[in-house]
Amino acid sequence: EVQLVESGGGLVQPGRSLRLSCAASGFTFDDYAMHWVRQAPGKGLEWVSGISWNSGSIGYADSVKGRFTISRDNAKNSLYLQMNSLRAEDTALYYCAKDLGYGGNEVWEYFDYWGQGTLVTVSS
Amino acid sequence: EIVLTQSPGTLSLSPGERATLSCRASQSVSSSYLAWYQQKPGQAPRLLIYGASSRATGIPDRFSGSGSGTDFTLTISRLEPEDFAVYYCQQYGSSPGFGGGTKVEIK
Numbered sequence: 551e552v553q554l555v556e557s558g559g560g561l562v563q564p565g566r567s568l569r570l571s572c573a574a575s576g577f578t579f580d581d582y583a584m585h586w587v588r589q590a591p592g593k594g595l596e597w598v599s600g601i602s603w604n605s606g607s608i609g610y611a612d613s614v615k616g617r618f619t620i621s622r623d624n625a626k627n628s629l630y631l632q633m634n635s636l637r638a639e640d641t642a643l644y645y646c647a648k649d650l651g652y653g654g655n656e657v658w659e660y661f662d663y664w665g666q667g668t669l670v671t672v673s674s
Numbered sequence: 675e676i677v678l679t680q681s682p683g684t685l686s687l688s689p690g691e692r693a694t695l696s697c698r699a700s701q702s703v704s705s706s707y708l709a710w711y712q713q714k715p716g717q718a719p720r721l722l723i724y725g726a727s728s729r730a731t732g733i734p735d736r737f738s739g740s741g742s743g744t745d746f747t748l749t750i751s752r753l754e755p756e757d758f759a760v761y762y763c764q765q766y767g768s769s770p771g772f773g774g775g776t777k778v779e780i781k
Contacts, residue, residue, distance in 0.1 A: 585770070594762065594772060594773070594774050594775045595711075595713075595719065595762055595764075595772040595775075596772065597769075597770040597771060597772065600770065609769060611769075612675075645718060645719075650724075656768065657767060657768065658766045658767065658768070658770055659724075659766055660707075660709040660721060660724040660764065660766050661709075661711075661719075661721065661764075661766075662721050662730070664718035664719055664720075665718065666717075666718055667718060
């Protein structure tokens with residue numbers, strides 16, 4: 551059974567940093583691209599970032615480019631999102647999602663499994 | 675960047691009725707890289723449809739997807755009580771993006 555478990559969310563002041571983690575199990579992690587998707591309270595879904603199986607292709611939404619960094623550790627079956635210079639508008643539930651494919655050349659497939667999310671609140 | 679516009683924003687229907695949800699793209703979606711997801715309150719999104727018209731594993735056949743280019747449709751042939759939820763379309767391929775969602779509520 552595929553499981554994606556996010557952690558690392560919490561309350562943080564504007565301008566500070568936070569690192570999210572996603573622990574994956576139930577599939578061969580290093581065969582697939584992975585993504586972060588967020589959902590602000592009461593709002594829709596927003597793709598944040600994606601990373602290919604070997605970290606060779608990485609993409610970011612314009613809203614986070616230059617502030618967020620996605621990474622993965624295939625030996626630990628884990629995905630990460632380093633979030634710097636956080637803003638109030640980054641407040642959201644952050645989901646980890648598995649891509650159907652490997653993400654070569656930054657060509658992504660649809661997301662077939664999702665975690666339950668970790669809540670990030672940016673407020674003073 | 676491809677922008678997806680979903681309509682209507684809210685659909686009020688009764689169980690047993692047919693639901694038709696629209697997703698329009700600002701430019702052509704290549705290779706029908708269009709997916710649909712269902713999200714219920716307090717839950718993560720669930721994949722329903724990929725490639726514009728292929729049902730994901732375990733999805734009932736009352737859900738169907740159609741369309742190509744810039745116009746796509748999700749149809750629920752006969753609404754069951756568990757189908758009342760928010761539905762999102764997504765284009766993938768290059769820079770993934772989601773539509774704003776359509777809420778299907780009980781009339």
